[in-house]
Amino acid sequence: MKRLFKTCAAAAVMALLGFASFSAQAITTGYTTVLFSGNCIDCAEAAGTDSYSVTATLVLQGENFFQNEKLNEIQFVSFSYSGSNLFDAYEITKADGAYFSAQFNSFIFIEKDLNDGTNLFFTYIPYARIDANGDWIDDFSGRWATGIDSYEADYGDGGTWQVVGADNNVPEPATSLMFGAALVGLGLSRRRRV
Numbered sequence: 001m002k003r004l005f006k007t008c009a010a011a012a013v014m015a016l017l018g019f020a021s022f023s024a025q026a027i028t029t030g031y032t033t034v035l036f037s038g039n040c041i042d043c044a045e046a047a048g049t050d051s052y053s054v055t056a057t058l059v060l061q062g063e064n065f066f067q068n069e070k071l072n073e074i075q076f077v078s079f080s081y082s083g084s085n086l087f088d089a090y091e092i093t094k095a096d097g098a099y100f101s102a103q104f105n106s107f108i109f110i111e112k113d114l115n116d117g118t119n120l121f122f123t124y125i126p127y128a129r130i131d132a133n134g135d136w137i138d139d140f141s142g143r144w145a146t147g148i149d150s151y152e153a154d155y156g157d158g159g160t161w162q163v164v165g166a167d168n169n170v171p172e173p174a175t176s177l178m179f180g181a182a183l184v185g186l187g188l189s190r191r192r193r194v
Helices: 002-027 041-047 173-193
Strands: 031-040 053-061 076-082 090-093 099-103 108-113 119-125 128-130 136-138 142-148 151-167
Touching: 031 041, 041 151, 053 151, 090 119
Parallel strands: none
Antiparallel strands: 031 053, 031 151, 053 076, 076 090, 099 108, 108 119, 119 142, 128 136, 142 151
């Protein structure tokens, strides 16, 4: 009877650890990096050229997002903008308490309070068109702007997004704990037999 109790207790512990592992898999995810490139119209005017390329990097928590999937602050990790000849490079992170709303590979709006009553923002809106069947189609080379409050320090068109990588090598502590508990259990059962 004592042995049956120990076996049932061990099975219950393993079941709980298995549930914890499942929960960790549901919560713990990798990261997706998305690169932005766009033509900065006002930068080109200031430089006296036809075009002027700027870039940005968006890092999201999670992977395997589908087209137009709704995103919010939970998935947001960081956003950095650079390459302008008129506006300093910047980075906004989750720790900054940024507001983030987006649809994956489509509309994006990011805003950060600068603690002086102003807000730093970046927004992107894809061009949309109607196809021969009358359906809306996103062009995904849309208009974008960045600046402080409503002042657009940089703005442009031809903005495109490209997923460059998803890092899903995230350790799952519950799985490691379950494996370790199994090894300890084997060791203890071995010790009692001797």
